[in-house]
Amino acid sequence: MIGPIDGIRILDVSRILSGPFCTMILADLGAEVVKVEMPGRGDPARNVGPMVGHDSASFISVNRGKKSITLDLNSENGQNIFRKLVPHFDVLVENFVPGTMAKFGLDYQSIQKLNSALVYLSISGFGQDGPDAHRPAMDIVVQAMGGIMSVTGEPESPPVRAGVSLGDSVAGVFAALAVVSSLYQRIDSGRGQYIDISMLDCQVTMMENVFSRYFSTGNVPGPTGSSHPLAAPFQAFKANDGYFVVAMLTDDQEIWGNFCNAIEREDLHKDSRFVDNASRVGNLEALQGYLAKTFIKKSRFEWVEILSNVRIPCGPINDIQAVARDPQLIHRSMLTTIPHNVNGEWKVANTPFNFSESLTGPAGPSPALGEHNREFFSSLLGLSNEEIASLLDMGVI
């Protein structure tokens, strides 16, 4: 079996997270991804966070299965070599602040002439046009401006961000989908195209349900902790060994009865304040009080088993160690290993694809800086050993 986009070659000048997360997914789907990095320094992500050997753990994870060449895009020489590479690739990915690739003379208008079949993807914080286009962005900035921070956390506490860089990674997944969609269309049209993905736009798409509530009621939604604005019981509860969640989103009398029966609180089933979902939402504080007293009496795993037996959606709130040890995730190979030059192997989170007829997943280790210079500059572009040595000398590669 091969990956679904096996044979696709990607020239990737993106750095840090949004672009590299996108090309991680495309590499896991079978593409050959060639990172273009600054000579000497490389992708800044190589040095951010806990190090494992020469590179950060995060770099190793996001850049698995990719190749690395070095090229100084600030130099005319580097730009010329880049232009010579372009005809050999199907996709170009960049995530500089808008305008940077034009400054290099490598914007879509210039590059398109060299390869009309090229799919050229730009990811940026706010998009390529509009009043904020040229502002720098980071995950937390788009989480703040896209609205997710305004609905996350406790009602009276200071704002909190979702604890992972969703601003980058969600944009990376949408961008990967845009690339593969363009490759699909290219089969008929024979032509590539330009794709402009904004991290902030992607945040807004994910918030559609919150916008729906706002547009229909005019009420501005706020943070609700772990609870659901329209359902109860639907939140975190404390067991005697930690937290778990219960998620009842139903008006079915029988399910509410099963719930009360399973936790041995028939009194709640008979209580007219809790007779249907709307009543339970209306009398949430009283309901929470009763349930808290019951749930503190057993462990969260006992409760999850008791409630699962009557088919109420529920689960423990797992910390990262518990997630890494979860039998379901182990069964699904969601924590997997890649080769590593110092440790022998290194553990990473897998991509979530399971195809019956296609191979997916990490294809190899992350590359050392410039590890594949010879492969591309010599084999692909036909540069001589002397030329390569001279380019190295000048700091162009």
Next chain:
Amino acid sequence: MIGPIDGIRILDVSRILSGPFCTMILADLGAEVVKVEMPGRGDPARNVGPMVGHDSASFISVNRGKKSITLDLNSENGQNIFRKLVPHFDVLVENFVPGTMAKFGLDYQSIQKLNSALVYLSISGFGQDGPDAHRPAMDIVVQAMGGIMSVTGEPESPPVRAGVSLGDSVAGVFAALAVVSSLYQRIDSGRGQYIDISMLDCQVTMMENVFSRYFSTGNVPGPTGSSHPLAAPFQAFKANDGYFVVAMLTDDQEIWGNFCNAIEREDLHKDSRFVDNASRVGNLEALQGYLAKTFIKKSRFEWVEILSNVRIPCGPINDIQAVARDPQLIHRSMLTTIPHNVNGEWKVANTPFNFSESLTGPAGPSPALGEHNREFFSSLLGLSNEEIASLLDMGVI
């Protein structure tokens, strides 16, 4: 211009959010999506949340541009009609609890024989196999079990969920990518395939950075409010009219100098406790105290302008109303309208695609229940008016 996957036909028996969010994206990319709904009741999402006319606002948003037919998959008659539809479609999407489609006799093994080119997508909470496969799931359950709740919120407060249903919607985006990747591969192979996407798996993929930190240090990451575990200042601050975020992830002396200069706190620049990023993280509490006193003196828009001028990533924490009015998002058409039978039009969040050569975005209103029965049962399958009337009578459609 046409959508990149124009001409693709999707038979969609999914309900609520994960599947419908996936097919919303595929419809926005140009596919023809036909919802198959229970006669009389339809997708339960039609009735969840604030209503706008006959359907909920959320249903209208997620199901824009789709068609609707009714079919009772519990009845043999309904199953037979479903089998007759299958050869006319490229993709099938379902998100029942695993085993349900097999119970209907409509699992991949059975259906594949009718259409070997069919891409058959299953989305579920935990995947099609493994010890938890048959448990029901909801967004909050996979947020809990996937680890994001363990790193979101304030350190000493009860756990909070990310305030939108990322468990569903992130799975929907990955699933859409898996479908288009399979369609791409199908052009060469001529064959479809089975795709198994788990909401929990998708959560784990998004957590890759958190796993990297855990695997490299052995420390179990906890919630950090709005702050960053490895950078400072990188968090929310209170201005005199609300909160804004600052995101400095650098060791560049000059940038730190620019920051202090811009906020007129040269004393902090000279303070040896804050001389580089590591020192600022180490002395975070002191730094936060000084900055809080400065930032409370002006409005968040003043601070955003001051800091943007020296190219420090920053932005206001917007509530949903502010997001809906954001000039950048208006410029990017991220809040757009679809036709609506009661209101004339209805506002929805757009998808984040911008292609130079492809058309994308909402293609029309959400369908009334069974609105397209005639189109598919009569035109496509050739059923007579009498046959359709009789099926209606029996509650099969």
